[in-house]
Amino acid sequence: MSFFANTQELEMVMKGLWTAIKEDPDIAGPLIKSGLVVRFHYREPEGRLTVDCSDNQNMVIIWGECDIKPDVEMFMKSEVAHEFWRGAVSVPMYLIAGKIVAKGPVNQALSLLPAIKPAFKKYPDVVQQTLNRTLVSK
Amino acid sequence: MNPFIFNCPTKVCFAEGSSSSVAEHLADLGAKSPFLITDEFLLKNNIIAPALSALEERFGKVSIYSDVPPDSDLECINKVAKNAKDAGADSIVAIGGGSVIDTAKVVNICLTLGGDILSHQGLNAIETKLFPLIVIPTTAGTGSEVSYVAMIKHHVEKRKIVFGSKFLAPDIALLDPMMQLTLPAKLTAATGMDALTHAIESVVCEITGSSFSDALATEAARMIFKWLPVATADGGDLEARSNMLVASCMAGSAFSNAGVGIVHALAHSTGARFNTHHGLTNAIFLPHGMRFNQSVAQAKYAQLSRQLGFSKTLDDNEGTATLIDSVENLLKQLNLPSRLELIGVPKLNESELQQWANDAVDDPSTMFNPKELTVQDAIEIYKRAY
Numbered sequence: 001m002s003f004f005a006n007t008q009e010l011e012m013v014m015k016g017l018w019t020a021i022k023e024d025p026d027i028a029g030p031l032i033k034s035g036l037v038v039r040f041h042y043r044e045p046e047g048r049l050t051v052d053c054s055d056n057q058n059m060v061i062i063w064g065e066c067d068i069k070p071d072v073e074m075f076m077k078s079e080v081a082h083e084f085w086r087g088a089v090s091v092p093m094y095l096i097a098g099k100i101v102a103k104g105p106v107n108q109a110l111s112l113l114p115a116i117k118p119a120f121k122k123y124p125d126v127v128q129q130t131l132n133r134t135l136v137s138k
Numbered sequence: 139m140n141p142f143i144f145n146c147p148t149k150v151c152f153a154e155g156s157s158s159s160v161a162e163h164l165a166d167l168g169a170k171s172p173f174l175i176t177d178e179f180l181l182k183n184n185i186i187a188p189a190l191s192a193l194e195e196r197f198g199k200v201s202i203y204s205d206v207p208p209d210s211d212l213e214c215i216n217k218v219a220k221n222a223k224d225a226g227a228d229s230i231v232a233i234g235g236g237s238v239i240d241t242a243k244v245v246n247i248c249l250t251l252g253g254d255i256l257s258h259q260g261l262n263a264i265e266t267k268l269f270p271l272i273v274i275p276t277t278a279g280t281g282s283e284v285s286y287v288a289m290i291k292h293h294v295e296k297r298k299i300v301f302g303s304k305f306l307a308p309d310i311a312l313l314d315p316m317m318q319l320t321l322p323a324k325l326t327a328a329t330g331m332d333a334l335t336h337a338i339e340s341v342v343c344e345i346t347g348s349s350f351s352d353a354l355a356t357e358a359a360r361m362i363f364k365w366l367p368v369a370t371a372d373g374g375d376l377e378a379r380s381n382m383l384v385a386s387c388m389a390g391s392a393f394s395n396a397g398v399g400i401v402h403a404l405a406h407s408t409g410a411r412f413n414t415h416h417g418l419t420n421a422i423f424l425p426h427g428m429r430f431n432q433s434v435a436q437a438k439y440a441q442l443s444r445q446l447g448f449s450k451t452l453d454d455n456e457g458t459a460t461l462i463d464s465v466e467n468l469l470k471q472l473n474l475p476s477r478l479e480l481i482g483v484p485k486l487n488e489s490e491l492q493q494w495a496n497d498a499v500d501d502p503s504t505m506f507n508p509k510e511l512t513v514q515d516a517i518e519i520y521k522r523a524y
Contacts, residue, residue: 060351090345092397092505095261097143098304103260106300111500114510 003082010047010078011063012130014040017085018051020122020123022059029117032059034077036108039070042078085122086135142348144395147304148284149323150387152313154376157274160190160231162494163195163310167270173222173249174202176233180276183440185317186233189274193231201225206234209413210241211293215255219248232308233317235329236280236416239273240288243306246271256299256387261502264303269337273308275361276317277370278287278382279329279417281336281390283311291410300502305392313387315379323370327472330366330382332417334359334465335424340379340396341442343506347396355392356445361385363446365462397506401427404519414481419475422481425462426519432458434509453500478524485524491517 004010032053038047040053051067052060062068076084080099083089091113094100102109124135151159164172172193180186181204193200203218222230222245230249247258250268258264273283283290287302323344330456337355340347352496361381369378404427405419428439432455440457443449469476479485486494494517498504504511 051220092343093143095140095302096346096395096397098262101260101262101265103257103263104304105297107261107298107500107502110502110505111504 002077002079004045004078007045007047009131010042010045010122013127014042014047014049015061015063016079017119017123018049018059018061020126021068021116021119023088024122027116027119028059031112032056034108034112036072036112037068037070039073039082040108041073041075041137042081044077045073047078058087072102072106074109075101075103077108084105085120085123087117140345140348142346142350142395144348145286145304145352146284146391146394147307149310149467150313151310152380152381152384154316155188155314156312157186157233157314157317158192160272160274160312161178161192163272163312164193164229164231164270165196167229167272167309169270169477170197171226172197172200172229172231173225173227174200174231174233174314175206175218175238175245176202177206177235177238178491179189180202180204180234185320188316188465189231189233192326200254201227206238206241208237209291209293209409210237212255212299213293214241215244215248215290218245219255222249227269229272230474231272231274233274233276233492235275235277236282239275239280239282239308240271240290242271243282243288244290244301247301247306259299259301261300261302264301264305266305268305271308272312274312274317275386276315277321277325277329277384278318278379279332279433281333281386281393283308283313284387284390285394287394287408296410297497298406300314302459305436309482310386313383314460315349315376315383318379319374319376321373323373326382327366327370327474328372328415328417328421330362330369330386330417331421331424331469331472333382333386333389334468335368335401336393336398336419337362337385338424338428338442338465339398339401340389340392342431342438342479342508343396343399344435344508346506350394351392354388355396356442358385358389359442360446362389366468370472398503399427399507400430400509402503403498403501403507404516406501406503407494408478409481410497411494412483415481417480418474418481421469422476422478422523425465426523427464428458428465430511430515430519431507431509453465478520483524486520491520495520
């Protein structure tokens with residue numbers, strides 16, 4: 001069973017998390033510098049989030065459908081996203097297992113992984129604030 | 139024990155002269171109109187003759203593309219894919235080294251799925267079975283005959299494009315040592331060092347490695363240390379060629395499951411810029427990469443050193459040092475260059491070095507490495523390897 005009961009919960013948490021990332025220049029800086037547009041496709045429950053850093057100045061976070069053409073698209077179950085942000089996912093292992101699908105120039109996208117790792121610490125607070133749930137650390 | 143996944147979807151057939159069984163295997167896969175991808179040297183020197191005549195006997199006239207460059211690029215892919223489509227191909231046979239085999243894998247995507255090839259780049263982005271693909275490696279090094287990955291150069295942007303999916307793995311790999319008898323000594327040595335790098339790097343991929351990949355990598359390394367000098371000294375030694383062919387395939391299966399590490403990352407960044415030979419570049423970086431990883435991977439290196447009979451000590455530092463010495467001695471024995479300068483890499487200024495190091499750090503191979511690589515680490519390794 002997924003941690004997220006429905007799309008609304010998924011949206012609240014993911015938007016909340018990315019907003020927190022955007023507000024932290026140490027984490028947002030390398031992402032903005034990359035100039036990438038990354039789209040996350042979640043399933044079970046469904047959701048779509050686009051992070052647009054294409055102007056190298058700002059990070060724009062869009063939930064749902066949008067016309068912006070992504071450079072990289074990541075496909076995964078919402079539960080995988082949840083486990084990822086908890087820091088409990090080995091990305092190489094999940095890629096080998098096919099649990100994460102990455103379309104586009106993956107070199108650039110994967111190179112951002114170390115940059116977003118500090119956001120793992122923000123995730124429990126975001127979940128607490130948005131869903132009023134406490135995460136037990138793994 | 140860590141959780142792991144081990145896959146080897148490719149059927150591997152080894153026999154002297156097995157290339158002539160290609161038509162029979164292809165027919166078993168339901169193919170009716172195969173397309174053959176190879177290189178000019180193999181075609182001109184009749185090395186592909188046994189396979190080609192078997193194919194023509196079974197399927198009639200076979201369309202061939204033989205102009206694959208040593209480091210295949212998008213331009214080549216588009217050309218080959220068009221030829222294959224025009225010929226009405228429903229299957230592919232690749233006879234050649236890593237570049238030919240990777241070209242065949244990517245052409246197979248175009249042929250089966252159509253569309254812009256760049257729209258298929260990525261990891262696990264291909265989610266359906268492709269047309270039958272049989273590969274006959276003519277070098278012993280890349281492991282591409284059993285891997286799920288293909289790397290192609292973007293000829294305009296000068297970067298590597300990665301395709302990775304279990305559906306990219308060839309259906310059948312025919313290992314025929316007779317196909318390797320004309321491989322020049324230098325190429326034998328350099329491609330063999332590529333295979334050794336696969337074996338050694340995969341052993342220290344802690345997260346994704348397993349007893350399965352370790353067993354294949356260890357035995358591959360043992361065979362390579364024993365037989366690579368023999369195959370290099372006497373290209374006509376069929377026993378040495380056979381052992382190298384099998385070892386390379388085993389190392390290929392090991393790294394396809396466990397991954398490779400920073401040695402490949404550094405070699406990819408170097409090769410993309412200066413067109414250096416992949417195996418040779420790996421060979422130069424291998425001892426440096428091992429020294430870099432030593433602080434976190436010495437137990438695995440030392441274990442490998444003991445398994446290969448290089449050391450008996452239980453001191454991991456000493457065991458690792460012995461393994462690194464053995465790699466360096468092998469390089470000397472093979473008469474391969476040990477510094478980047480000797481393979482035509484120019485001395486980079488600070489800004490070029492920074493860019494080169496950025497690309498190495500961004501390479502997906504670093505994801506599997508047991509120790510994180512920083513830009514500064516990469517620059518220091520470059521300076522030591524130069």
